[in-house]
Amino acid sequence: MLLALGLVAHYFALLERSRGLHTVPYHDLYGSMSLFGWLLALTYLALEFYHQQRSVGAFAVPFILGFFLIAHLAPADRLSPTVAHGVVFALHVTLSILAYAAFALSFVLSVIYLAEERLLRSRKLSNVVWRLPSLELLERMSRSSVLVGVISIAIGTVLGFIWVDRLTGQYWFYDPKYVITLVVLFLYLLYFQLARSTTWRGARASKLCVFNFIVVVMSFTVVNLYLSHSHRYF
Amino acid sequence: MASLMEIVIVGLNHRTAPVEVRERVSYTAEQASRAASELRSRGILEETLVLSTCNRSEVYGVPPETSHESAAGLSSFLSEFHKVQPDILSVSLYHHYDRQAVRHLFRVSAGLDSMMLGEAEILGQVREAYKFAYEQGATGPVLNRMFQAALEVGKRVRSETELGTRPMSVASAGVKLAERIFGKLAQRTALVLGAGTISEQVMLQLRDRGIGQLLMMNRSMERAKKLATEFHGMVVPWGEWGDALRSPDVIVSSVTAAEPILERAILERAMSARGNRALFIMDLGLPRNIEPAAAEIYNVYLYNLDDLGGIVQQSRAMRENEVPRAESIVDEHVGKFLSWQASVELVGLVDELRARLQHERTAFIRERMETMKHLSAQDRQHMETLMGELLEKLLLEPAERLRGEKELRRKIQNVEALRDLFLSNREKQ
Numbered sequence: 001m002l003l004a005l006g007l008v009a010h011y012f013a014l015l016e017r018s019r020g021l022h023t024v025p026y027h028d029l030y031g032s033m034s035l036f037g038w039l040l041a042l043t044y045l046a047l048e049f050y051h052q053q054r055s056v057g058a059f060a061v062p063f064i065l066g067f068f069l070i071a072h073l074a075p076a077d078r079l080s081p082t083v084a085h086g087v088v089f090a091l092h093v094t095l096s097i098l099a100y101a102a103f104a105l106s107f108v109l110s111v112i113y114l115a116e117e118r119l120l121r122s123r124k125l126s127n128v129v130w131r132l133p134s135l136e137l138l139e140r141m142s143r144s145s146v147l148v149g150v151i152s153i154a155i156g157t158v159l160g161f162i163w164v165d166r167l168t169g170q171y172w173f174y175d176p177k178y179v180i181t182l183v184v185l186f187l188y189l190l191y192f193q194l195a196r197s198t199t200w201r202g203a204r205a206s207k208l209c210v211f212n213f214i215v216v217v218m219s220f221t222v223v224n225l226y227l228s229h230s231h232r233y234f
Numbered sequence: 235m236a237s238l239m240e241i242v243i244v245g246l247n248h249r250t251a252p253v254e255v256r257e258r259v260s261y262t263a264e265q266a267s268r269a270a271s272e273l274r275s276r277g278i279l280e281e282t283l284v285l286s287t288c289n290r291s292e293v294y295g296v297p298p299e300t301s302h303e304s305a306a307g308l309s310s311f312l313s314e315f316h317k318v319q320p321d322i323l324s325v326s327l328y329h330h331y332d333r334q335a336v337r338h339l340f341r342v343s344a345g346l347d348s349m350m351l352g353e354a355e356i357l358g359q360v361r362e363a364y365k366f367a368y369e370q371g372a373t374g375p376v377l378n379r380m381f382q383a384a385l386e387v388g389k390r391v392r393s394e395t396e397l398g399t400r401p402m403s404v405a406s407a408g409v410k411l412a413e414r415i416f417g418k419l420a421q422r423t424a425l426v427l428g429a430g431t432i433s434e435q436v437m438l439q440l441r442d443r444g445i446g447q448l449l450m451m452n453r454s455m456e457r458a459k460k461l462a463t464e465f466h467g468m469v470v471p472w473g474e475w476g477d478a479l480r481s482p483d484v485i486v487s488s489v490t491a492a493e494p495i496l497e498r499a500i501l502e503r504a505m506s507a508r509g510n511r512a513l514f515i516m517d518l519g520l521p522r523n524i525e526p527a528a529a530e531i532y533n534v535y536l537y538n539l540d541d542l543g544g545i546v547q548q549s550r551a552m553r554e555n556e557v558p559r560a561e562s563i564v565d566e567h568v569g570k571f572l573s574w575q576a577s578v579e580l581v582g583l584v585d586e587l588r589a590r591l592q593h594e595r596t597a598f599i600r601e602r603m604e605t606m607k608h609l610s611a612q613d614r615q616h617m618e619t620l621m622g623e624l625l626e627k628l629l630l631e632p633a634e635r636l637r638g639e640k641e642l643r644r645k646i647q648n649v650e651a652l653r654d655l656f657l658s659n660r661e662k663q
Binding site: 116120121123125127132133134135137197199200201202203204 | 529
C-alpha cells in the first residue's frame with residue numbers, strides 16, 4: 001500500500017522531470033535509474049496483484065529501495081533538452097527500462113529461490129525458511145516477470161529500429177547494444193522455455209536466470225559506457 | 235433495570251478435569267442451545283455462549299445482577315444439566331469474573347491455554363461457537379464484542395508471532411515443508427506407503443491442508459482400502475513403482491521393512507519419467523524405507539524421521555519463546571475491551587444520571603411552586619425551563635469528556651462506585 005503511494009508520488013516527480021526535458025528522462029544516470037526504480041516497483045506490484053501473494057514483498061522491496069538509493073547517489077545532470085524525443089522514442093526508452101526492471105525482479109526472485117532451495121535440500125532449516133514464500137510461487141513469479149521483460153524488450157527494440165529509421169533513413173547501423181540486446185532476448189527466451197520443461201526446471205533454471213541478469217548488467221554498464229555511442233544510460 | 239455488565243465464565247479443561255469428567259460435561263450442538271436458552275429463561279444469565287471442544291467445556295455469560303455470585307448458580311445449573319454430582323464437578327470447575335474472564339477467553343483463542351501450545355484449531359472452534367450462539371440469539375452486546383475481540387486476538391497472535399506457524403508433530407512438520415516447496419497443496423497429489431497409524435496421522439494433516447489427491451499403497455490391500463475410503467483416496471497396487479511414482483508430488487512412507495523399499499535407482503528413473511518435477515519424500519520408516527543416497531537426486535527433497543523430529547524440537551523451543559509476545563497481545567486487547575466496556579457503562583451512567591436529575595427537578599418544582607402563588611403560569615414555565623437548562627449545562631461537559639477522552643475513561647476504574655455515589659437511593663430505603 002505504502003509502496004503504491006510512493007509510486008504515485010514518484011510518478012509526478014518523473015513527469016516534472018520529463019516536462020523539463022520534453023522527453024523521457026534517459027540521458028543521465030539519475031533519470032534512467034529513477035525511471036528504472038519506478039518501473040521496478042510497478043512491475044513488482046503488478047506481479048503481487050496478479051499472483052495474489054504478498055509474502056515476497058518483505059524480501060523484494062528492500063532490493064527495490066536499494067535501487068532508489070543508488071539512483072539518488074548517481075549524479076543528476078542539469079536539465080537540458082536533447083535531440084531525441086517523440087512518442088516512439090519515449091516508448092522505446094520506457095519499454096526497454098521496463099524490461100530491465102522486470103529482469104532485475106526475476107533476478108531477485110531467483111536468488112531467493114536458490115537460497116531457499118539450498119536450505120531445504122540441506123535439511124538445515126533456520127528460522128528464515130518458515131517466513132520465505134514457497135519455491136513454487138517464487139518460480140512462478142520469476143517466470144511471469146521474465147515474460148513481461150521479454151515482451152517489452154522485444155517491442156522496445158523494434159520501436160528503437162523504427163525510430164532510428166525515421167531519424168537517419170536507415171534502420172541498421174552497427175551498435176554493440178543491438179548484439180547484446182539480442183543475446184539477452186535469446187537467453188531469457190531460453191530460460192522461459194527451460195523453466196517449464198524437463199531436466200532444467202527448478203534450481204538449474206534459476207541459476208540461468210541469475211546468469212542472464214549478470215549479462216543484462218554488463219549490457220547496462222560495460223557496453224553502454226565503453227562501447228556504444230547512442231545508448232549511454234539505458 | 236440497567237445492569238452493570240458483569241462477565242462470568244465457568245468451565246473445565248484438560249488441566250483441571252480428566253477425560254471421564256470432560257466427556258460427561260461436553261455439549262452437542264443441541265445441548266448447547268438448550269443449555270443457553272434454559273440459562274436465560276431461568277434468569278441465571280442474560281447473555282450466554284457455550285464453548286465445547288474435546289479439551290474444554292466452558293460457559294461464558296453476562297448475569298442480570300452484578301454480585302460476583304453468578305458462578306455458584308452457574309455451577310449448580312451445570313451439575314443439574316449434565317447430571318453430574320456437584321462434588322465431582324466442583325473440583326474440576328474454575329470460574330473467572332470480568333477482567334480475568336476476558337483474559338481467559340483471549341488466551342484460549344490465542345492457543346495459549348491449549349494442550350498443544352499455539353494450536354490453530356481452537357480459533358476455528360471459538361468462531362463456530364460464537365457464530366452458533368449469535369444465530370441462536372443467545373449473545374448480546376457484551377459477549378458479541380468480547381468474542382469478536384477474541385477472534386482478532388487469535389488472528390493477530392498467529393500472524394504476528396511464531397506461535398502458530400511452527401509444526402508441532404512430525405506429521406505436520408512434513409506437511410508444512412511440502413508447502414514450502416509446492417505452495418498450496420490443492421493441485422498436488424500425495425502417495426502414502428503403508429497404512430499404519432503414522433500414515434493415518436499424515437493423511438489427516440494432508441487432508442486438513444487441502445491436498446488435491448491421496449493415493450494409498452500397502453502390502454495388505456484390505457487395510458489400504460479401509461484408509462482410502464476414510465480419506466477419499468485411491469488404492470494403488472503395491473510395488474508397481476513405474477506407474478505409481480509418476481504423478482505424486484509428495485511421498486509419505488512408513489512401512490516396516492528391513493531393507494529400503496525405494497532405492498535410488500528406482501527414484502532416478504521415476505524422476506526422469508516425470509520430467510524432474512520436484513518430489514518431496516517423508517521417510518517415516520524405521521529402519522528407513524528410502525535409500526539415503528536418493529537425497530542427491532536433482533529436485534528430490536528427502537527428509538527422514540530424525541530430520542523432521544529435529545524440526546519439531548526446534549519449533550517447540552521457538553514456540554515457548556513466543557509466549558511472552560502472545561501474552562502481550564492478549565493484554566493489549568484486554569485493556570482495549572475493558573476501556574470499551576467502561577465507556578459504554580459511563581455513557582449509560584450519564585444518561586441515567588440525567589434522567590434521575592430531570593425527575594428530581596420536576597418533583598422539586600412541583601413541591602416548591604405550591605408556596606409561590608404569586609407567579610403566573612408563564613413564569614412557572616420559564617423557571618422550569620431555566621432549571622432544565624442548568625442541569626443540561628452541568629451534565630454536558632462531563633458527558634462530552636467521557637465520550638472523547640480515552641485517558642479519562644481509563645482513570646475511572648470503578649464505575650460501580652460512581653453509580654453508588656450518584657444513583658443509589660439510600661435515603662428512600
